[in-house]
Amino acid sequence: MSSSPPPAAAAELPDPAATSVDAMGWMQGYPPPTDKLITFDDPAGGAYPRTRWSFSHVRETVPTANVWRGNGPPSPLPAAPRDLSQIAFTTAAGQPMSFGEMVERTYADGILVLHRGAVVCEQYFGALAPERPHIAMSVTKSFVGTLAAILVAEGALDAEAPVTIHLPELAPTAYGDASVREVMDMTIGVRYSEDYADPAAEVWGYARAGGMLVQGPGYAGPKSFYEFLVTLEKDGAHGDAFAYKTVNAEVLAWVLRRASGRSLADLLSEKIWRPIGAEQDAYFMVDRIGTEAGGGGLNTTLRDLARFGETMRNGGIAPGGRRAIPAAAVADITRGGDPAKFSRAGYPLLDGWSYRDMWWITNNPHRAFMARGIHGQCIYVDPTAEMVIARYAAHPMAANGANDPLTLPAFQAVAEALMRG
Amino acid sequence: MSSSPPPAAAAELPDPAATSVDAMGWMQGYPPPTDKLITFDDPAGGAYPRTRWSFSHVRETVPTANVWRGNGPPSPLPAAPRDLSQIAFTTAAGQPMSFGEMVERTYADGILVLHRGAVVCEQYFGALAPERPHIAMSVTKSFVGTLAAILVAEGALDAEAPVTIHLPELAPTAYGDASVREVMDMTIGVRYSEDYADPAAEVWGYARAGGMLVQGPGYAGPKSFYEFLVTLEKDGAHGDAFAYKTVNAEVLAWVLRRASGRSLADLLSEKIWRPIGAEQDAYFMVDRIGTEAGGGGLNTTLRDLARFGETMRNGGIAPGGRRAIPAAAVADITRGGDPAKFSRAGYPLLDGWSYRDMWWITNNPHRAFMARGIHGQCIYVDPTAEMVIARYAAHPMAANGANDPLTLPAFQAVAEALMRG
Numbered sequence: 001m002s003s004s005p006p007p008a009a010a011a012e013l014p015d016p017a018a019t020s021v022d023a024m025g026w027m028q029g030y031p032p033p034t035d036k037l038i039t040f041d042d043p044a045g046g047a048y049p050r051t052r053w054s055f056s057h058v059r060e061t062v063p064t065a066n067v068w069r070g071n072g073p074p075s076p077l078p079a080a081p082r083d084l085s086q087i088a089f090t091t092a093a094g095q096p097m098s099f100g101e102m103v104e105r106t107y108a109d110g111i112l113v114l115h116r117g118a119v120v121c122e123q124y125f126g127a128l129a130p131e132r133p134h135i136a137m138s139v140t141k142s143f144v145g146t147l148a149a150i151l152v153a154e155g156a157l158d159a160e161a162p163v164t165i166h167l168p169e170l171a172p173t174a175y176g177d178a179s180v181r182e183v184m185d186m187t188i189g190v191r192y193s194e195d196y197a198d199p200a201a202e203v204w205g206y207a208r209a210g211g212m213l214v215q216g217p218g219y220a221g222p223k224s225f226y227e228f229l230v231t232l233e234k235d236g237a238h239g240d241a242f243a244y245k246t247v248n249a250e251v252l253a254w255v256l257r258r259a260s261g262r263s264l265a266d267l268l269s270e271k272i273w274r275p276i277g278a279e280q281d282a283y284f285m286v287d288r289i290g291t292e293a294g295g296g297g298l299n300t301t302l303r304d305l306a307r308f309g310e311t312m313r314n315g316g317i318a319p320g321g322r323r324a325i326p327a328a329a330v331a332d333i334t335r336g337g338d339p340a341k342f343s344r345a346g347y348p349l350l351d352g353w354s355y356r357d358m359w360w361i362t363n364n365p366h367r368a369f370m371a372r373g374i375h376g377q378c379i380y381v382d383p384t385a386e387m388v389i390a391r392y393a394a395h396p397m398a399a400n401g402a403n404d405p406l407t408l409p410a411f412q413a414v415a416e417a418l419m420r421g
Numbered sequence: 422m423s424s425s426p427p428p429a430a431a432a433e434l435p436d437p438a439a440t441s442v443d444a445m446g447w448m449q450g451y452p453p454p455t456d457k458l459i460t461f462d463d464p465a466g467g468a469y470p471r472t473r474w475s476f477s478h479v480r481e482t483v484p485t486a487n488v489w490r491g492n493g494p495p496s497p498l499p500a501a502p503r504d505l506s507q508i509a510f511t512t513a514a515g516q517p518m519s520f521g522e523m524v525e526r527t528y529a530d531g532i533l534v535l536h537r538g539a540v541v542c543e544q545y546f547g548a549l550a551p552e553r554p555h556i557a558m559s560v561t562k563s564f565v566g567t568l569a570a571i572l573v574a575e576g577a578l579d580a581e582a583p584v585t586i587h588l589p590e591l592a593p594t595a596y597g598d599a600s601v602r603e604v605m606d607m608t609i610g611v612r613y614s615e616d617y618a619d620p621a622a623e624v625w626g627y628a629r630a631g632g633m634l635v636q637g638p639g640y641a642g643p644k645s646f647y648e649f650l651v652t653l654e655k656d657g658a659h660g661d662a663f664a665y666k667t668v669n670a671e672v673l674a675w676v677l678r679r680a681s682g683r684s685l686a687d688l689l690s691e692k693i694w695r696p697i698g699a700e701q702d703a704y705f706m707v708d709r710i711g712t713e714a715g716g717g718g719l720n721t722t723l724r725d726l727a728r729f730g731e732t733m734r735n736g737g738i739a740p741g742g743r744r745a746i747p748a749a750a751v752a753d754i755t756r757g758g759d760p761a762k763f764s765r766a767g768y769p770l771l772d773g774w775s776y777r778d779m780w781w782i783t784n785n786p787h788r789a790f791m792a793r794g795i796h797g798q799c800i801y802v803d804p805t806a807e808m809v810i811a812r813y814a815a816h817p818m819a820a821n822g823a824n825d826p827l828t829l830p831a832f833q834a835v836a837e838a839l840m841r842g
Contacts, residue, residue, distance in 0.1 A: 065481050071552070289453070
């Protein structure tokens with residue numbers, strides 16, 4: 001979570017190099033100097049530029065639940081290094097730029113490009129390292145949506161069933177007449193604002209309930225995700241329009257727990273993390289009663305994020321050739337959602353896209369699809385170019401509208417360059 | 422940490438089976454029922470019987486720092502199962518008992534016995550599992566002491582140097598005229614009580630400063646381990662008598678950070694965890710500025726605890742035959758400390774023992790040595806019997822005096838049985 005108002009315009013964005021972890025000297029020394037400390041109870045702790053350190057050190061400030069990788073060897077990610085930095089593209093604003101410049105100007109903490117399963121580019125900046133998990137923000141949702149698609153494919157979850165079959169507690173809420181499918185595709189009419197620039201937005205109450213922000217003395221609001229979710233009121237109809245709201249991912253995570261009898265961390269370990277041959281354990285932020293933050297609390301290494309993307313690119317076959325995710329689950333995602341419903345959400349930069357099972361489907365000529373999180377976290381899967389890009393970042397502005405004008409054309413340019421050979 | 426007064430006498434101890442995690446149903450369901458919740462801010466959360474769950478779920482309630490195992494395969498622990506449960510012994514109180522009864526009546530969460538490097542017994546109870554870390558309590562100190570011995574063996578730390586060479590901040594404290602060696606062997610004269618049965622003991626202030634207990638509204642005391650350590654006053658002489666005080670381990674951990682330029686978690690990963698071929702990552706509880714709890718905050722799996730013990734038994738050679746710890750470091754530990762200094766601490770059950778580099782040396786005919794933590798955590802290394810026992814437990818009484826009368830004769834009986842073949 002980011003708790004500070006972002007800079008007003010891209011023109012005012014701070015110099016990435018000047019605010020790198022190395023330049024700032026955060027959390028160096030025993031103890032670090034007072035002005036270099038980053039703590040959970042410091043309101044600035046979750047704000048840029050401290051995020052360049054804190055996004056790679058989440059577990060050191062909050063409780064977490066482990067996502068076990070199992071005991072086997074990691075699946076192979078062979079190296080085939082290639083210099084992508086000079087690949088040229090034009091930003092959505094018409095500015096010429098190189099891939100290397102894009103990486104810096106989207107405040108990447110790390111970026112990894114796979115082509116046909118081989119690592120052509122793997123770079124880390126500042127606080128991130130190959131073995132260190134970084135917060136995935138809303139990329140988490142795509143894991144939750146994939147888990148739902150897996151349970152549906154396995155016959156353990158009925159997407160057309162009402163939510164209340166699993167969560168009778170939600171009968172008096174916005175979800176009282178919603179289907180699991182509507183939650184999976186975020187076509188829920190619920191009073192909940194995701195506007196990070198609005199201090200009154202419900203997203204802050206959500207984050208506070210889940211322990212992702214300090215609750216503070218005298219706090220009398222909900223003290224767990226569940227306590228927050230039962231307060232949500234209906235606003236509009238279900239099924240008509242895509243409306244991106246993190247609470248839907250929390251509701252879906254709750255459905256998954258009830259349907260599987262497993263915690264979200266254990267379910268992710270069993271259904272995805274162990275099957276794809278992850279290299280490191282992952283972890284979730286949890287609330288005070290141990291509930292994982294399914295909307296944005298997953299932390300993984302960059303390499304494991306890329307492994308998941310590569311598995312999705314290959315229809316559920318993990319690196320190394322093992323079936324990790326049912327083909328039907330991947331097909332349910334890649335077929336995409338309804339672009340007409342998506343268009344009602346009004347994303348000017350994402351014309352023609354759709355949303356399905358908590359994945360963003362570009363519907364571009366390459367049939368690319370994405371997992372997206374605030375501040376620039378993403379998995380970009382381009383089946384046509386046989387390319388996967390995983391990026392962790394600490395962009396000062398939360399909304400992806402701040403980096404899409406650079407990111408999306410850059411990824412397309414790399415795809416085309418890789419296809420040229 | 423345990424925050425509750427223990428039962429007054431062993432005769433009043435609760436039935437282990439009736440208070441098992443399975444019997445109590447802690448933290449089952451989404452959400453768990455209110456009366457089955459265990460949270461960090463519940464004063465009962467750190468007290469028996471909830472400890473049977475919480476000792477295996479520490480990271481889900483507090484911030485932690487990872488101790489990375491590296492990317493290689495775990496070192497081998499071949500299985501050679503054998504039923505030890507009927508091995509008979511006589512308790513220190515003269516009562517006949519079996520090894521199996523001892524395991525239950527010391528509230529073991531798990532026990533693992535190695536003989537000549539093979540696993541003859543490996544059992545888990547309640548919340549513990551082979552891949553799940555459990556809090557090691559003061560067994561942590563033996564890791565810290567071993568790290569100090571390693572740095573000394575490598576020439577990176579001078580045990581005879583004054584503490585203030587590394588920690589000038591401690592000049593006005595009890596440690597102002599102490600040597601690193603005196604800290605390593607806990608012969609420090611410092612006003613600090615470790616009596617868990619005394620609510621006024623300094624150990625509670627230490628735990629609160631380190632974030633291991635709730636600080637509460639209006640808390641105005643130290644907010645980090647460092648802030649607590651600089652308050653410690655001298656009480657008596659250094660070098661004369663063993664006096665078990667957790668703060669010495671925190672001071673030593675601080676010395677190690679300054680001497681190595683590494684965090685304790687990174688140093689443990691580099692010098693022990695990766696070299697011994699640990700199977701899972703370990704982790705430390707940390708205070709609000711990320712400082713690891715070197716006195717009792719390490720969490721490991723039972724198997725990895727046994728791997729460390731086996732490495733110590735073999736003079737620093739890890740399972741599989743790789744040199745993991747310098748022979749000189751292990752030799753410095755196993756030579757033991759001064760039994761005359763130890764006897765002044767007054768442990769009636771530990772007659773003739775000594776303390777060296779934060780290990781407990783029995784000086785018994787088998788030359789056994791131990792790492793020991795409250796509530797029954799331990800590593801027991803018997804070089805003569807070529808045996809290592811690792812136990813994690815949730816004994817209702819903190820002090821090991823509550824389990825030693827059963828534990829020590831049982832371990833000796835198993836050693837003799839294994840030697841008979």
